[in-house]
Amino acid sequence: MTSTVKLYGLVLSGGQSRRMGKDKGLIAYHGMPQRDYLYRLLEQVCDKAFMSIRKEQAMEIHADFKTIVDEDIFKGPFNGILSAHKEFPEVAWLVLACDLPLIDEKALRYLVERRKPDSFATAYALKENPLPEPLCAIWEPNGLKNAVLYMQEGKNGSCPRKFLINNATHLVHPENENTLMNANSESDYKEALTKLE
Numbered sequence: 001m002t003s004t005v006k007l008y009g010l011v012l013s014g015g016q017s018r019r020m021g022k023d024k025g026l027i028a029y030h031g032m033p034q035r036d037y038l039y040r041l042l043e044q045v046c047d048k049a050f051m052s053i054r055k056e057q058a059m060e061i062h063a064d065f066k067t068i069v070d071e072d073i074f075k076g077p078f079n080g081i082l083s084a085h086k087e088f089p090e091v092a093w094l095v096l097a098c099d100l101p102l103i104d105e106k107a108l109r110y111l112v113e114r115r116k117p118d119s120f121a122t123a124y125a126l127k128e129n130p131l132p133e134p135l136c137a138i139w140e141p142n143g144l145k146n147a148v149l150y151m152q153e154g155k156n157g158s159c160p161r162k163f164l165i166n167n168a169t170h171l172v173h174p175e176n177e178n179t180l181m182n183a184n185s186e187s188d189y190k191e192a193l194t195k196l197e
Contacts, residue, residue, distance in 0.1 A: 005117060005141060006091045009042025009049040011035050012080045012135060013098050025098040029196060038096050039065055045108045046094055052080030074151045075158040077135055085144040097135035099182045101192040107179040116170035123164055124180055125171040132169050133180055134160035
């Protein structure tokens with residue numbers, strides 16, 4: 001089933017990167033800051049791309065990049081995702097976290113081709129641990145509307161993965177499982193560099 005709903009891309013780059021000790025969005029795995037690299041990837045597979053940022057980051061983002069400032073209504077990654085949904089409520093969002101150094105255009109196209117618009121989201125998941133990866137996923141407008149209600153209830157916590165586990169999520173297994181590697185610490189960073197070589 002194909003969808004007439006537009007697909008926008010969102011790089012989540014407003015996190016504090018406490019475990020890494022430096023801004024994950026600025027690490028240059030591919031010769032440019034990771035947030036810029038992911039933005040350029042999303043431009044290849046989406047109708048438009050945006051960078052999700054904190055208010056204080058606005059001055060450091062080049063004018064070439066479209067941004068959506070976190071509204072700080074919700075906690076955690078939902079902050080950026082639902083701020084984007086509020087600005088463009090009728091589109092689906094291909095959301096990418098800044099801590100995915102091995103993701104590439106091929107992996108994104110593979111996910112987009114398997115999109116199920118009648119589900120709340122289409123998310124990557126590893127075969128041996130089939131939990132949805134909410135920060136490498138296509139969130140449909142209906143799923144995001146329900147996520148707003150879920151967060152407003154205030155009793156569910158703020159974990160997007162928990163939301164997807166308990167709702168209609170279409171899981172896709174990546175062709176190369178390395179593409180879902182998270183780099184959140186110095187040791188992860190070194191491992192990612194080794195894999196990229």
